[in-house]
Amino acid sequence: MKELVVISGKGGTGKTSLVAAFAALARKVVLCDADVDAADLHLVVRPELLERHPFAAGHEAVIDSDKCTQCGLCLDWCRFGAINEHFRVEPLLCEGCGVCAHLCPAGAVDFPEKTCGEWFVSRTPYGPMVHARLGIAEENSGKLVSLVRTEARRLAEEEGVERLLTDGPPGVGCPVIASIGNADAVLVVSEPTQSGRHDMERVLELTRHFKVPAAVCINKADLHRAQADRIAEAAVSSGARFVGHIPFDPLVTRAQVDGRSLVDYGETQVMREIERIWEAVCGFAFDGP
Amino acid sequence: MIIAIASGKGGTGKTTIACNLAAGLEKPVTLLDCDVEQPNAHLFLQPRWTGSELFHLDVPEIDAERCSLCGACQELCQFNAIAILPEIAMTFPELCHSCRGCALVCQEEAIGWSKRLVGEVRWGCRGMVSLVEGRLRVGEAMAPPLIEQVRKHQGLEGELTLIDAPPGTSCPVVASLWGADFALLVTEPTPFGLNDLELAVGAVRKLGLPMGLVINRCDIGDRRVHRFAEQQGIPILLEMPFDKKTAEAYARGSLLVEVLPQWKEAMVQLYEKILETLRSWKAAC
Numbered sequence: 001m002k003e004l005v006v007i008s009g010k011g012g013t014g015k016t017s018l019v020a021a022f023a024a025l026a027r028k029v030v031l032c033d034a035d036v037d038a039a040d041l042h043l044v045v046r047p048e049l050l051e052r053h054p055f056a057a058g059h060e061a062v063i064d065s066d067k068c069t070q071c072g073l074c075l076d077w078c079r080f081g082a083i084n085e086h087f088r089v090e091p092l093l094c095e096g097c098g099v100c101a102h103l104c105p106a107g108a109v110d111f112p113e114k115t116c117g118e119w120f121v122s123r124t125p126y127g128p129m130v131h132a133r134l135g136i137a138e139e140n141s142g143k144l145v146s147l148v149r150t151e152a153r154r155l156a157e158e159e160g161v162e163r164l165l166t167d168g169p170p171g172v173g174c175p176v177i178a179s180i181g182n183a184d185a186v187l188v189v190s191e192p193t194q195s196g197r198h199d200m201e202r203v204l205e206l207t208r209h210f211k212v213p214a215a216v217c218i219n220k221a222d223l224h225r226a227q228a229d230r231i232a233e234a235a236v237s238s239g240a241r242f243v244g245h246i247p248f249d250p251l252v253t254r255a256q257v258d259g260r261s262l263v264d265y266g267e268t269q270v271m272r273e274i275e276r277i278w279e280a281v282c283g284f285a286f287d288g289p
Numbered sequence: 290m291i292i293a294i295a296s297g298k299g300g301t302g303k304t305t306i307a308c309n310l311a312a313g314l315e316k317p318v319t320l321l322d323c324d325v326e327q328p329n330a331h332l333f334l335q336p337r338w339t340g341s342e343l344f345h346l347d348v349p350e351i352d353a354e355r356c357s358l359c360g361a362c363q364e365l366c367q368f369n370a371i372a373i374l375p376e377i378a379m380t381f382p383e384l385c386h387s388c389r390g391c392a393l394v395c396q397e398e399a400i401g402w403s404k405r406l407v408g409e410v411r412w413g414c415r416g417m418v419s420l421v422e423g424r425l426r427v428g429e430a431m432a433p434p435l436i437e438q439v440r441k442h443q444g445l446e447g448e449l450t451l452i453d454a455p456p457g458t459s460c461p462v463v464a465s466l467w468g469a470d471f472a473l474l475v476t477e478p479t480p481f482g483l484n485d486l487e488l489a490v491g492a493v494r495k496l497g498l499p500m501g502l503v504i505n506r507c508d509i510g511d512r513r514v515h516r517f518a519e520q521q522g523i524p525i526l527l528e529m530p531f532d533k534k535t536a537e538a539y540a541r542g543s544l545l546v547e548v549l550p551q552w553k554e555a556m557v558q559l560y561e562k563i564l565e566t567l568r569s570w571k572a573a574c
Contacts, residue, residue: 011299037457097388171326194542224540
């Protein structure tokens with residue numbers, strides 16, 4: 001079993017639309033939405049929910065005001081400014097380090113485990129999908145990313161599916177690091193803009209750091225051909241494989257509005273280019289189409 | 290006053306709005322680029338850099354001579370950054386959140402500190418805009434402490450500070466929005482835009498901030514974002530249609546207020562509407 005993770009560095013370049021199109025081309029595949037912070041893949045692959053699980057991770061400090069003597073030690077200890085002058089813990093700022101709970105001389109700080117979100121297993125027309133929803137303004141997105149990827153891997157192995165296709169998050173921080181660790185290959189979806197290039201270069205630095213083979217494609221490439229050429233060049237000189245351009249087509253937004261994959265719209269130029277990229281990516285990530 | 294520009298979904302135009310608002314107002318503005326994983330504001334503002342600092346977090350270093358291998362630090366550490374083996378104490382600096390709990394529980398005073406490089410903060414200016422940028426070291430996972438460091442550079446009381454926040458709704462977004470006076474949410478009228486806007490609105494509500502909406506490329510997709518805004522009572526402060534000239538200027542890295550007059554006008558009006566929304570929010574409180 002092999003896993004391809006689709007990332008982008010910059011947000012909004014078209015990762016999720018491309019993953020949905022790939023899913024339809026892949027025939028037998030397990031899907032994983034690792035963009036747990038703002039998951040969108042479920043909006044275009046018509047999932048039927050099979051399982052729903054709470055995601056418990058980390059702890060949160062809660063001060064019992066009856067036991068608290070207001071000695072102020074926790075205020076000094078807390079490096080995250082999470083305890084206010086009324087000796088209440090601000091949940092949005094609490095890092096869950098447990099210093100106050102472990103050391104409070106009055107034993108006034110509880111430290112319950114917290115539920116930071118949910119994860120799901122669904123059935124889609126293309127294969128099973130593991131996805132998640134991080135609670136709003138929650139932490140531990142990296143842990144949730146690792147969890148959905150582990151579950152997707154397990155599912156693929158159980159069902160004897162050789163290919164795992166993961167929709168990754170934007171950026172280069174914690175959730176992205178959790179998305180690409182031990183992946184067999186990544187595909188970076190860029191766009192022909194200054195930001196697209198800057199962010200691609202940073203994310204390729206990350207894939208090199210973690211020694212994950214990377215391919216690059218450029219979405220909406222015809223919006224600025226010269227910029228697209230520079231990006232393709234930069235990708236290759238960063239050690240990535242360049243696998244193709246996708247033209248700008250309002251049909252991509254149309255498909256999203258209709259909640260469908262691009263393949264459902266028959267033979268189109270944008271889909272032909274995506275098919276070509278899919279074949280190149282299969283050779284790169286999955287040992288052939 | 291601090292206005293944070295956020296979105297949930299990436300690529301909706303946060304940085305475009307932040308940079309052009311900053312440059313279009315013709316008054317002193319501090320712009321904090323808190324999208325430290327992918328800081329892009331400098332590509333459009335092209336500032337003259339005037340200074341920088343490296344940002345480190347303190348991580349524990351265990352003095353083997355003093356350590357009694359009692360295991361108290363390992364038990365306290367919630368992030369698995371310390372492992373006490375039969376003959377040696379090991380630390381994993383990249384997992385450490387710098388809570389300093391290990392040093393507080395150590396009876397032998399065996400814990401000292403070394404540093405982990407998290408990233409860099411640099412600052413510069415272009416005209417009346419001061420830009421402060423956080424740049425996470427590639428390979429570093431933890432963005433929030435660096436964002437907090439960037440936030441320390443905000444403008445003086447009475448001056449305008451804009452914050453370009455990262456996409457998403459988790460801890461880096463909270464670190465960027467905490468303590469702001471207003472959240473300006475930038476979205477696009479598509480199902481992905483709507484889904485992620487709903488999450489972003491949830492985050493802003495948790496923080497208790499007044500907010501307004503910018504709908505970028507307002508003529509693509511459908512009307513569901515507009516309906517959602519109406520249902521939720523979130524004012525739409527600006528709508529920008531998809532425009533090929535805008536897309537090209539953006540692709541080149543131009544400041545739109547300098548090349549397209551309609552953007553200059555739009556930014557001035559947007560700022561007035563933000564002030565108006567804030568006034569009526571304060572009156573309602």
